[in-house]
Amino acid sequence: MTLIAVVAAITASAQGRMDLRINEVMVQNDSNYVDQYDHRAGWIEIFNASHGTNGIEKMFITTLKPNIIQDYFKAEEQKSNKKRNQLLQELRDSRPGEIFEIPRGDVATKVKPRSHVVFFADGNIEAGTFHLPFIMKPGQENYIALYDVNGDLVDEVTVPATLPADQSYARCSEDSIDLHGSHNFESQLWQVCDGSTEAKAITPAKFNARPINNNIDMFKKDDPSGILLTLMSMGVVFSALLMLYIMFKLFGKAFTAKDKKEDEVVNKAVEEPTTEAAQEGGNDEAIAAICMALYQHLNAHDEESGVLTFDRTHELHSAWGSKGNLLLRVPERHDNH
Amino acid sequence: MVLLNIANNLEQFWHFTGFYNVTLEPSSLIMLCVGLLFIYLAIKHDFEPMLLVPIGFGILIGNIPFQPGNEIGIYEEGSVLNILYQGVRQGWYPPLIFLGIGAMTDFSALLANPKLMLVGAAAQFGIFGAYMVALAMGFMPDQAGAIAIIGGADGPTAIFLSSKLAPNLMGAIAVSAYSYMALVPVIQPPIMRLLTTKKERLIRMKPARKVSQTEKIIFPIVGLILTCFFVPSGLPLLGMLFFGNLLRESGVTTRLAKTASNAMTDMVTIVLGMSVGASTQASEFLTPDTIKIFALGFMAFIIATTSGVLFVKIFNLILPKHKKLNPLIGNAGVSAVPMAARISNDQGLKADPSNYLLMHAMGPNVAGVIGSAVAAGVLLGFLG
Numbered sequence: 001m002t003l004i005a006v007v008a009a010i011t012a013s014a015q016g017r018m019d020l021r022i023n024e025v026m027v028q029n030d031s032n033y034v035d036q037y038d039h040r041a042g043w044i045e046i047f048n049a050s051h052g053t054n055g056i057e058k059m060f061i062t063t064l065k066p067n068i069i070q071d072y073f074k075a076e077e078q079k080s081n082k083k084r085n086q087l088l089q090e091l092r093d094s095r096p097g098e099i100f101e102i103p104r105g106d107v108a109t110k111v112k113p114r115s116h117v118v119f120f121a122d123g124n125i126e127a128g129t130f131h132l133p134f135i136m137k138p139g140q141e142n143y144i145a146l147y148d149v150n151g152d153l154v155d156e157v158t159v160p161a162t163l164p165a166d167q168s169y170a171r172c173s174e175d176s177i178d179l180h181g182s183h184n185f186e187s188q189l190w191q192v193c194d195g196s197t198e199a200k201a202i203t204p205a206k207f208n209a210r211p212i213n214n215n216i217d218m219f220k221k222d223d224p225s226g227i228l229l230t231l232m233s234m235g236v237v238f239s240a241l242l243m244l245y246i247m248f249k250l251f252g253k254a255f256t257a258k259d260k261k262e263d264e265v266v267n268k269a270v271e272e273p274t275t276e277a278a279q280e281g282g283n284d285e286a287i288a289a290i291c292m293a294l295y296q297h298l299n300a301h302d303e304e305s306g307v308l309t310f311d312r313t314h315e316l317h318s319a320w321g322s323k324g325n326l327l328l329r330v331p332e333r334h335d336n337h
Numbered sequence: 338m339v340l341l342n343i344a345n346n347l348e349q350f351w352h353f354t355g356f357y358n359v360t361l362e363p364s365s366l367i368m369l370c371v372g373l374l375f376i377y378l379a380i381k382h383d384f385e386p387m388l389l390v391p392i393g394f395g396i397l398i399g400n401i402p403f404q405p406g407n408e409i410g411i412y413e414e415g416s417v418l419n420i421l422y423q424g425v426r427q428g429w430y431p432p433l434i435f436l437g438i439g440a441m442t443d444f445s446a447l448l449a450n451p452k453l454m455l456v457g458a459a460a461q462f463g464i465f466g467a468y469m470v471a472l473a474m475g476f477m478p479d480q481a482g483a484i485a486i487i488g489g490a491d492g493p494t495a496i497f498l499s500s501k502l503a504p505n506l507m508g509a510i511a512v513s514a515y516s517y518m519a520l521v522p523v524i525q526p527p528i529m530r531l532l533t534t535k536k537e538r539l540i541r542m543k544p545a546r547k548v549s550q551t552e553k554i555i556f557p558i559v560g561l562i563l564t565c566f567f568v569p570s571g572l573p574l575l576g577m578l579f580f581g582n583l584l585r586e587s588g589v590t591t592r593l594a595k596t597a598s599n600a601m602t603d604m605v606t607i608v609l610g611m612s613v614g615a616s617t618q619a620s621e622f623l624t625p626d627t628i629k630i631f632a633l634g635f636m637a638f639i640i641a642t643t644s645g646v647l648f649v650k651i652f653n654l655i656l657p658k659h660k661k662l663n664p665l666i667g668n669a670g671v672s673a674v675p676m677a678a679r680i681s682n683d684q685g686l687k688a689d690p691s692n693y694l695l696m697h698a699m700g701p702n703v704a705g706v707i708g709s710a711v712a713a714g715v716l717l718g719f720l721g
Contacts, residue, residue, distance in 0.1 A: 215478075215719055215721070216477065216479050216720055219719065219720065220478055223478075225473070226468050226469035226472045226478075226481065227469065229468065229719055230462075230468060232715075233464075233465055233716065234458075234461065234465055236711070236715045237458050237708055238458045238459075240564045240711050241454040241455060241457060241458040241704065241707065241708060241711070242454075242458070243567070244451070244560060244564070244707075245451045245454045245455060247559055248448055248451040248454075251555060252449075252546070252548075255548075255549050256546065259547075259549070
């Protein structure tokens with residue numbers, strides 16, 4: 001049962017889309033990013049940090065602080081066996097302006113690997129899938145959280161009250177996202193972006209920092225001749241094959257020893273009667289006959305599988321594919337008989 | 338009026354024809370000649386015909402001049418060729434080929450004498466030697482890594498790695514890798530003779546012990562776990578290689594092993610070869626980089642052969658007299674299976690007509706397959 005529970009938990013977690021992150025938030029949008037109706041509103045950008053497409057349908061975006069949600073979970077879980085996503089749906093129904101369940105059926109909710117999606121916090125869910133039921137409050141701290149389909153917290157951020165209009169609060173770089181941990185809100189990884197420099201650009205639906213291939217840049221800079229990489233790589237190749245060598249050297253020894261032991265048993269079995277026969281009279285022919293009989297017994301006897309089966313005796317093709325099979329054979333005349 | 342319409346239509350048709358379009362892209366003619374050369378070499382001189390015929394014909398297909406926009410060309414999204422090319426571009430075909438290689442490879446020679454694995458490892462220096470030279474020639478580290486893998490003498494690995502590290506160079510790398518694999522009988526023997534003495538060439542190796550079926554079954558499982566824990570990035574290639582081998586050795590999946598090693602490998606080889614050939618369009622292929630890639634590929638083969646042979650000579654210094662290896666099997670550390678092993682055998686027979694090295698050379702040869710896949714995984718891990 002424990003095993004089943006562990007497997008179920010792992011499966012649930014795997015389905016939980018934990019690789020999605022809140023990536024950039026603008027609270028007051030006076031002259032920035034516009035929606036499909038050319039309207040401006042605060043926006044929240046979500047980033048799929050994984051290398052696979054993630055569907056965000058049925059996930060929850062909320063401004064409710066975790067203590068409110070956790071208290072609600074605790075209270076309700078004592079009363080019923082409802083799952084957390086059901087409890088979040090109930091909470092959505094009771095506080096519709098604070099929690100939003102991303103609707104199903106919109107293909108745009110499938111977020112491609114390493115891609116972004118932007119939600120407008122305009123309080124108008126009728127405007128489309130990517131419009132939230134709440135409006136963020138300028139001049140106040142804004143807490144935003146993302147919950148997965150199981151009702152587990154995926155990511156959260158608290159946007160500082162000091163964030164000016166038309167500026168965003170964003171992760172310094174998407175590269176800082178730790179995919180192996182759960183949500184990792186650390187304020188030092190976030191910054192206020194005012195668009196004054198490239199590093200502080202406001203980038204809805206785009207990368208906050210130019211994706212870089214650290215490895216290539218590092219090798220280009222630190223190992224221009226390639227010697228370092230060569231030594232490391234040859235080391236890895238040798239280590240891998242050396243491990244295989246050691247492993248199969250040991251296996252080889254073990255199996256050779258086993259074979260020797262078996263051979264000794266066989267030899268002993270062959271030698272014993274031979275010796276007896278020699279003691280009785282030293283008849284070479286008798287010894288040869290005994291050896292042959294033993295050889296036949298131990299080695300040369302054909303082993304039949306004992307399985308009976310139907311097997312076609314000739315012509316692999318079926319009657320459907322060959323007219324020849326449908327024709328009667330013409331009797332052959334043999335003049336000799 | 339009617340005549341004018343006919344003239345307009347004929348002019349339009351003329352613009353669709355290859356005769357007109359070749360005037361816009363005359364370098365296509367050079368590529369057509371390259372394709373014909375490949376087909377000629379394959380049919381007339383039996384140079385890797387299974388590969389050079391599909392690649393050669395693919396080059397013809399990819400270089401027939403046409404007017405773009407009708408979903409015909411390999412780089413036009415939605416065309417049949419483009420769909421087939423995705424298997425190359427995304428690196429799907431090479432692991433399937435590796436599945437077939439695993440299903441047709443008997444690792445007994447290696448298991449009987451596991452120290453030969455180290456020869457397979459040593460020959461991979463061809464890859465990294467070429468990497469250093471490629472860097473010196475001005476290639477970026479990822480491009481240099483993709484080019485250097487030619488030294489592994491393994492076409493599918495070269496395609497797999499270049500599709501990940503330098504897709505724009507993939508056509509040239511693949512053609513170069515397969516060309517040099519076909520030329521292994523020309524490139525390797527002089528180096529082998531140069532680096533060995535007559536006495537060394539006469540060394541007789543101890544006959545291989547019998548390998549039990551249990552060992553053969555354990556090998557792919559342990560091999561996968563050990564190598565992929567070292568280099569998880571090599572998983573697509575190594576995983577399929579060892580899986581194919583388990584199908585073969587388990588004894589209970591003979592039908593699957595047969596399909597993997599025959600029908601499936603043949604089908605993938607056809608599509609892979611043809612798509613790689615077709616991807617070598619003149620505009621992409623006839624560049625100074627291609628010449629450099631061919632030069633580097635040649636160098637990589639020489640370094641790989643040299644390092645394999647020299648490693649055996651050095652290894653012999655620490656081996657007891659009755660366990661010495663014939664340095665002629667060192668060249669087989671490159672993974673051109675079984676061509677490189679056959680060359681070891683031929684050279685051995687030239688020195689001593691009764692000294693058959695084929696089975697001994699098969700050890701480093703199949704170790705080279707594993708080694709080059711590990712090396713590709715290492716490069717992908719560092720530079721990917």
